[in-house]
Amino acid sequence: MSKTTFSIRDLASEFDVTTRSIRFYEDQGLLFPTRKGQTRIYSSQDRVRLKLILRGKRLGFSLAESKELFELWDQTPGGSMKQLERLQAKITEKKQALEQQLNDIAMLQIELDSAEARCQSAMQELLLQEQKALQEQNAK
Amino acid sequence: MSKTTFSIRDLASEFDVTTRSIRFYEDQGLLFPTRKGQTRIYSSQDRVRLKLILRGKRLGFSLAESKELFELWDQTPGGSMKQLERLQAKITEKKQALEQQLNDIAMLQIELDSAEARCQSAMQELLLQEQKALQEQNAK
DNA sequence: CAGCATCTTTACGTTTACGTAAACTTACAC
């Protein structure tokens, strides 16, 4: 079976972040490792959380946003109707933002492809000129 | 035909950013409006640039990154082989990052859907309990 | 038990991307 606890360094090297960052996330209320003495011990739950935090960052989520989502999520079982409605609203909001991102990505991909083509043909052009120069030199 | 020049306020309201931001982008070397007197005049080229800047931001690009891409792009015609290779490398890098983002988005979408379902059923549960409470009160 | 590696807390520093305020011109509107 897979590991159940992790040191801060385990997580730092697995996800390629600094220990400073991981402690900072705890400071901001996004992670709650237990302690053995004064050393932090992370559960696989904590590990999942960290993964989510980092993925959120890659998608432009602030730490505050991720924290809010975590909190809403944690309160889902036993939450009041009002809390659930807030969660639903947040989910809808995020879904729409993701749609927008998908659009952005699709457009940028097209443009990158076109840029790549233009770049390639510019390089091809340079190579041809080079060849021509060589042939002229041989013709001497 | 479509407009060819724009005031700073035109762009600000069209793209929903502050004039401060637009001037800041110029300060950082991403925009180069002409002047009429001391007032900035933006071309439709500038407008496209701004749109690209903002889309870049939504995808997590820093202003410095966007600037670098613009500069590489602008140097494409007449660029040296080394510059073209750098551009090609950047393009490849960005394309890979976009693939990663697509993965991230796909996973997050799945999780949001699942969260939404759980949220909905929690709300449904609350409604049922409410109904039950009402019926018991009627039974009195 | 001395040393070193790894953990910890505390705290000040840094970068990015603007916000905000002050003080100043221009350009119409009345």
Place this chain on the structure above:
DNA sequence: GTGTAAGTTTACGTAAACGTAAAGATGCTG
């Protein structure tokens, strides 16, 4: 001419997300 609305420059302030340095606790290792 006089607001006043929109533009300008200059400059200091700020929030987020850490970086970095200092100084001490802890645990193995030879």
